[in-house]
Amino acid sequence: MGDTESCCNIKAISSEWNQNGKQKQKIEVYLKVLSRLRELNVPEIMAPGFEDDLWAHFYRLPTRYALDMNVERAQYVLMHKRLLHIARTPAASTGPAVEVRLVQVVVIYALTNLGNKYFMQVCSASGVTCKSLHSNSQNKVSPQDSDIQGNMMRPMHEITISTNDKPKLLSQLTSLLSETGLDIQEAHAFSTLDGYSLDVFVVGGWAVEETEKLKHVLANKIQKLELKENGSPPLAKLAEQEKIRMNFISRHVIFPTRENGVSTSEASWLRFEKKIASGPFSDLYKGTLCNQDLAIKVLKQESLDENIHREFSQEVYILSKIQHRNVVKFVGACTKPPNLCLVTEYLSGGSMYDLLHKQKTVLALPSLLKVAIDVSEGMKYLHQNDIIHRDLKSANLLIDKTGVVKVADFGVARVRNRSGIMTAETGTYRWMAPEVIEHKPYDHKADVFSFAIVLWELLTRKLPYEHLSPLQAAVGVVQKGLRPKIPRHCHPKLVELLQWCWQQDPSLRPSFSEILEFLLHISKMVCQAVPDEMMNVI
Numbered sequence: 176m177g178d179t180e181s182c183c184n185i186k187a188i189s190s191e192w193n194q195n196g197k198q199k200q201k202i203e204v205y206l207k208v209l210s211r212l213r214e215l216n217v218p219e220i221m222a223p224g225f226e227d228d229l230w231a232h233f234y235r236l237p238t239r240y241a242l243d244m245n246v247e248r249a250q251y252v253l254m255h256k257r258l259l260h261i262a263r264t265p266a267a268s269t270g271p272a273v274e275v276r277l278v279q280v281v282v283i284y285a286l287t288n289l290g291n292k293y294f295m296q297v298c299s300a301s302g303v304t305c306k307s308l309h310s311n312s313q314n315k316v317s318p319q320d321s322d323i324q325g326n327m328m329r330p331m332h333e334i335t336i337s338t339n340d341k342p343k344l345l346s347q348l349t350s351l352l353s354e355t356g357l358d359i360q361e362a363h364a365f366s367t368l369d370g371y372s373l374d375v376f377v378v379g380g381w382a383v384e385e386t387e388k389l390k391h392v393l394a395n396k397i398q399k400l401e402l403k404e405n406g407s408p409p410l411a412k413l414a415e416q417e418k419i420r421m422n423f424i425s426r427h428v429i430f431p432t433r434e435n436g437v438s439t440s441e442a443s444w445l446r447f448e449k450k451i452a453s454g455p456f457s458d459l460y461k462g463t464l465c466n467q468d469l470a471i472k473v474l475k476q477e478s479l480d481e482n483i484h485r486e487f488s489q490e491v492y493i494l495s496k497i498q499h500r501n502v503v504k505f506v507g508a509c510t511k512p513p514n515l516c517l518v519t520e521y522l523s524g525g526s527m528y529d530l531l532h533k534q535k536t537v538l539a540l541p542s543l544l545k546v547a548i549d550v551s552e553g554m555k556y557l558h559q560n561d562i563i564h565r566d567l568k569s570a571n572l573l574i575d576k577t578g579v580v581k582v583a584d585f586g587v588a589r590v591r592n593r594s595g596i597m598t599a600e601t602g603t604y605r606w607m608a609p610e611v612i613e614h615k616p617y618d619h620k621a622d623v624f625s626f627a628i629v630l631w632e633l634l635t636r637k638l639p640y641e642h643l644s645p646l647q648a649a650v651g652v653v654q655k656g657l658r659p660k661i662p663r664h665c666h667p668k669l670v671e672l673l674q675w676c677w678q679q680d681p682s683l684r685p686s687f688s689e690i691l692e693f694l695l696h697i698s699k700m701v702c703q704a705v706p707d708e709m710m711n712v713i
Contacts, residue, residue, distance in 0.1 A: 272337040274334070278332070339399070345362075462518075548695065
């Protein structure tokens with residue numbers, strides 16, 4: 176689980192974060208699965224933010240899923256995550272989210288000395304633990320009371336299906352499997368917080384050498400089931416619905432004007448070009464208006480509730496009131512529920528997170544200082560306008576085509592709250608100030624702490640506390656004063672700035688005015704010491 180000095184044990188996490196036993200149990204299983212995946216050295220663990228994604232997976236499923244998980248087969252969790260992702264991405268031409276695999280099943284049987292009554296238990300090789308299937312005796316029979324007992328191995332098929340959760344779904348899937356000629360030996364049904372299902376069946380009745388054929392047959396039957404319920408092919412129907420919605424939004428986006436506040440630009444409606452990202456609560460599109468490239472964030476209708484609507488309105492209000500070179504520019508919004516969207520300038524350079532962690536870009540010190548100064552300029556402006564960002568991190572810093580870095584994603588932390596990666600307040604654990612983690616009152620100095628973590632990220636191109644889970648990192652920051660290790664080659668003045676900004680006591684941290692002045696001083700020193708040809712920007 177990483178460095179033993181910095182790792183926090185399960186008991187500390189549970190006592191700090193959870194008052195109920197169910198959440199504690201879920202966290203314990205999550206940590207065990209994460210540890211097992213590291214032991215297995217699966218490639219997925221190297222992906223940025225993997226621990227966050229894994230915890231979000233456990234969070235959206237019931238505690239029963241964690242308790243039924245066979246930790247020794249932790250890699251099955253990755254298959255479950257993949258199927259849920261397919262189910263949540265209906266626009267992709269991936270077909271039904273179904274997986275079929277051959278498993279070895281241990282059948283344990285016993286014949287009692289009290290008569291011809293028996294019990295049988297099936298232990299599958301699936302990612303969930305074995306369950307007692309049936310017993311026609313009133314009391315469970317122990318092996319000690321049996322005349323005959325034993326076990327045998329039997330090959331069976333494990334079927335895992337993910338789809339939209341709906342009434343009578345389990346009954347429909349059970350009937351579908353029975354109609355296929357399958358004998359269901361074991362079943363587990365789980366519903367997610369965001370309206371999807373994960374159903375696992377262990378079945379007999381199909382030739383063991385025809386696993387791929389079974390998967391193909393089931394995929395066709397599931398697709399026909401969706402066709403029967405929806406009345407048209409699922410992908411085609413959703414594509415048509417999406418097109419209708421985009422046309423509506425295009426006509427109802429309100430654009431601020433200098434003359435009279437707002438106007439609808441009916442002569443040149445907003446055009447959607449392509450979807451460039453998708454999350455649990457919104458989709459991000461690239462679009463155009465009067466030949467200007469724009470980014471359009473559209474909230475998903477199925478995710479809307481009163482809180483998200485209120486938070487969206489607050490985000491639109493904040494962005495519409497601010498304008499600065501180092502803050503993403505607000506263009507317009509559609510505020511007619513359920514068709515809510517936010518339109519901003521499109522920044523072709525992507526995010527600092529991608530630049531550092533995916534493209535593995537090494538920033539020379541002058542370039543690094545330029546980024547830090549851009550961020551500080553934007554944050555100074557926000558704080559002067561009484562705006563606390565509350566989720567400052569590299570993923571929320573975007574780069575335009577000229578290399579200017581801009582602060583973006585206001586309010587996104589509140590929208591992502593239900594994923595379980597955010598606290599009841601807001602923010603992301605790896606960048607979060609200790610006072611926010613502890614649910615204490617906080618002010619703009621929380622952003623200063625997050626800025627220090629971003630600055631460290633720029634220096635190292637590493638994920639903060641990469642060997643710890645998000646929960647472990649958070650508890651370490653609060654209880655042990657844990658901070659990322661500063662590299663030896665770091666400029667002494669930057670070491671000084673890091674230690675100043677991530678002070679445990681918020682009152683001891685500098686303001687962004689002080690940070691900016693400090694950075695400009697360092698930049699001046701560096702410019703005098705570095706030749707012109709080394710002064711590269713992003």
